[in-house]
């Protein structure tokens with residue numbers, strides 16, 4: 001595990017790992033089609049990362065269609081993409097020994113009011129968490145920013161993991177951005193903000209960025225809902 005406060009050089013490596021994954025996500029949006037399986041999309045991601053300077057994946061890529069999105073650690077399967085599904089992709093690249101971590105959920109075709117509503121809640125919670133990521137806040141309080149918003153909207157019991165974690169040479173490092181962690185954020189710590197809502201058998205939404213404390217989120221990609229035509 002790397003030190004909790006990163007050096008400028010380490011941060012440059014993480015930024016490059018984020019750039020590779022931003023490029024990869026844009027490529028996925030151009031590649032994905034109805035009838036493809038989760039596993040096919042995961043294979044595309046691995047090839048893309050390796051062909052664009054990544055030394056490897058930070059962790060096994062998660063590609064989840066529809067109800068699969070309700071499992072935070074879903075393993076890509078032969079389930080096929082159909083109209084009306086939400087798609088969650090959680091992936092990271094390693095560059096110079098350092099990891100990136102990135103999740104987006106997007107819509108394929110026509111989605112329901114409920115899917116839009118759940119997306120909007122996670123979207124707003126994640127923006128609040130990104131805004132609150134500043135030196136001086138405790139990890140407990142930062143977790144509460146996302147958790148309280150989701151709870152106020154009625155989905156508190158469906159946000160079943162911590163808000164985030166440190167990132168470095170390992171994909172999960174200190175600090176744990178969760179309830180009870182009294183670590184105070186300092187500039188040049190690198191953490192994720194990744195709230196989610198999971199409705200078993202139905203759907204899930206997670207949105208994640210990697211951030212440098214004192215600098216903000218590293219991805220150039222926004223988090224507004226993208227709807228790909230079916």
Ligand SMILES: [Mn+2]
Nearest residue numbers: 101192194208
């Ligand atoms: Mn993560």
